[in-house]
Amino acid sequence: xxxxxLKIILLVxxxxxxLPFWGHQRVERFADTPLxxxxxxxxxxxxxxxxxxxxxxxxxxxxxxxxxxxxxxLRLEPELAEFKAGTYRFTPGMTVREMxxxxxxxxxxxxxxxxxxxxxxxxxxxxLQQAKYVKHTLAGKSEAEIALALGLPxxxxxxxxxYPDTYLYTAGTSDLALLKRSHLRMNKTLQEIWDARDTTLxxxxxxxxxxxxxIVEKETGVAEERGKVASVFVNRLRLGMRLQTDPTVxxxxxxxxxxxxxxxxxxxxxxxxxxxxxxxxPTPIAMxxxxxxxxxxxxEKTSYLYFVxxxxxxxxxxxxxxxxxxxxxxxxQALKEKNEK
Numbered sequence: 001x002x003x004x005x006l007k008i009i010l011l012v013x014x015x016x017x018x019l020p021f022w023g024h025q026r027v028e029r030f031a032d033t034p035l036x037x038x039x040x041x042x043x044x045x046x047x048x049x050x051x052x053x054x055x056x057x058x059x060x061x062x063x064x065x066x067x068x069x070x071x072x073x074l075r076l077e078p079e080l081a082e083f084k085a086g087t088y089r090f091t092p093g094m095t096v097r098e099m100x101x102x103x104x105x106x107x108x109x110x111x112x113x114x115x116x117x118x119x120x121x122x123x124x125x126x127x128l129q130q131a132k133y134v135k136h137t138l139a140g141k142s143e144a145e146i147a148l149a150l151g152l153p154x155x156x157x158x159x160x161x162x163y164p165d166t167y168l169y170t171a172g173t174s175d176l177a178l179l180k181r182s183h184l185r186m187n188k189t190l191q192e193i194w195d196a197r198d199t200t201l202x203x204x205x206x207x208x209x210x211x212x213x214x215i216v217e218k219e220t221g222v223a224e225e226r227g228k229v230a231s232v233f234v235n236r237l238r239l240g241m242r243l244q245t246d247p248t249v250x251x252x253x254x255x256x257x258x259x260x261x262x263x264x265x266x267x268x269x270x271x272x273x274x275x276x277x278x279x280x281x282p283t284p285i286a287m288x289x290x291x292x293x294x295x296x297x298x299x300e301k302t303s304y305l306y307f308v309x310x311x312x313x314x315x316x317x318x319x320x321x322x323x324x325x326x327x328x329x330x331x332x333q334a335l336k337e338k339n340e341k
Contacts, residue, residue, distance in 0.1 A: 027076055030069035031097040036062055040091055042109060044171070047085040054083065054103075064096060073097075080104055087133065087171035108170040113178055117164040117289040118217045120251075124162055124287065128178060133171035138179075149176055150183050160214045160284020161186050189290060197297035202237045213296040214284035218247035222314050226292055230299035232307055232317065241305065243274040251285040311335055 035041075043061065045054070051074055055067040064070070073096070074081040083103035090099060113131040115124045121143060128134065138146055147158040163186035167178055194206040203209045212233060219229050233243055249265060250257050252272030266273070272281040288296075306324035307315040311334035316327040 027069050027072045031073050031077075032095050033064075034092070035090055035094050035096065035099055036065055037090060037092055037094075040089055042087055042171075043090055044087045045083060045085050045103060049083070049085065051081055063090070063099075070096075073100075110168045110170065112166050112168050114166045115162050115164045115182055115287060117292075118221075118286045119164070120286055121159045121162065124182075128175050131175075131178075133173075134169070134178070135172050135174040137174050137176050146176075146179070150179060157283040158183075160210055160287055162287055163189060164287040164289055190293065193290075193293045193297045198299075201234060201297070201299075208280055209293070209296050210288065211280045211284050213288035213292040214286045215243070215245055215247060215281075216295050217288040217292040218286050219245060220315065223291060225315060226295035227298075227300035228302060228304060228317050229307065229315070230292075230295040231302040232304045234299050235303065235305055237279065239305075240278070242276075242278055243280070245274050248272045248274045248281050248285055251281070311338070 041063070043057075043063070045057070049057070051071060055070045058064045058070070059067050077097075080097065080100040081104075083100065084106040086106060086108035088102055088107075089109035090102075094102075111131065111133050113128055113134070115127065125138075125143075125146075129136065129139075138149070141149070143158055144155075147156050148154065150158065152158065152161075162179065162182040165182070165185070167181060169178060190206050190210055194209055197203070197209065201209075203212070212230065215233060216226050216230050220226060233245070235241075236243055246261055249261055249270075249272065252270030253261075253265060266275045269276045271277065272285065274281060302317070303319045304317040305319055306321070306327075307317045308324065308327045308331055310316045310327075311331050316331070318324045318327055
C-alpha cells in the first residue's frame, strides 16, 4: 500500500514538473507557427485594442487558426503585448511572434505616392486621389483653394510648386499633408539653387527661374541637353527675342489640345503662347526636376538661339535662322524616310 502511494506521489510530482514544460513547448510551437496567409496582407489594428480584442481580430481574419495559446504567449513574453495601433503589412512565412514584434515596434506599412517630373499639377492631384489609404480632405476643392490651404498668397498658382518624387506615407495620412511635404521640399530646393545661380542671368525672382526650369523640363528628356536648352532661352531673353516654345502653347491651349499644334494655335493669343507674348509665361507649366532647376540656374555658355529635334531622340542646336531652317529640313526628311519604311 505504501509502495502504491509512493508511485502515485511520484507520478503526480512528475506531472507537476512535466506539465509546465509541455505547456511551454506548446506555446513556443504556437509562437513559431507561420500566419495562415499565402500573400502579403494588410492588417489594421484600431486604437485601444487590448489583448483579447487582438486575439479576436486575428481569429476573425483567419490569420491564426486557434487562439488557445495566444494569451499564454503574451504572459510568457509580455514585451509582445505592447502593440501599437496602425496598419501593418504581414508577409507569407511571418510567425506569430514576428507578427507581434512588428505590432509592438509600431513600424506601420508604407505606401507611396509619386509626382512625376514634367507632369502638371492636375496630373499630380489625380495621382494623389488614386493613392491607396490616403485620407482625402481636398475632394471638390479648386486648385486655387488648395494653394490657399498650402499657405500661398491669394491668387497664386500652385503649378510647378510641387517637387517631383516618390513620397512614402502611412495609412490615414491626408492628401494635404503629402502636398505640404512636396511643396516645402520644392521651396527649399528652389531657394538653394537660386542662391547658387549665375547672378548674371535675366531672372528677377526665384519664381522666374522656376518657370524657366519647367520649360526646360518639357523641352528635353535628354539629361546632357538641359544646359544647352536653357542657354537658348536665356540668350533669347537677353536679346528680347520671343521664346517660341511649343510646350507653353500647349499649356495655354488647355483641354483644346488634342496632340497637334496648328499655325492657328501658334497665332492665337493666350497668356502662355510664347510665340505671341514676350518674356516668360506667367507661371510654370509643369513640375521641374532638380536637374532642370540647376540647368536654368547655371546654363551652358553658348551662342545658340535655336534648336530642333534631330530624329534620334535629341536636338540640333544652331546659332542662326539659316542653320536652323536647314536643321528643320533635315529633321523633316528623316521623319519622312522613317514613316515610309
